[in-house]
Amino acid sequence: MPKIKTHSGAKKRFKLTKNGKVKRGPAYHSHILTKKSTKLKRGMRKNAYADKTNAAAVKAMLPYA
Numbered sequence: 001m002p003k004i005k006t007h008s009g010a011k012k013r014f015k016l017t018k019n020g021k022v023k024r025g026p027a028y029h030s031h032i033l034t035k036k037s038t039k040l041k042r043g044m045r046k047n048a049y050a051d052k053t054n055a056a057a058v059k060a061m062l063p064y065a
Contacts, residue, residue, distance in 0.1 A: 007061035014058050016065045022050035022058045
């Protein structure tokens with residue numbers, strides 16, 4: 001059986017926790033930060049977990065994580 005390739009976009013965006021949850025960073029936090037409010041940007045500093053409906057798809061892209 002050949003090895004499965006890891007999705008290179010997913011490995012930059014997601015990490016798997018010890019309990020198997022998928023950790024992700026916030027969206028819309030990379031550019032045009034001058035238009036966003038301070039309150040919104042402060043909330044986007046925190047990491048979040050991917051929704052359970054998307055977790056299986058992300059785990060399939062990260063076979064060895």
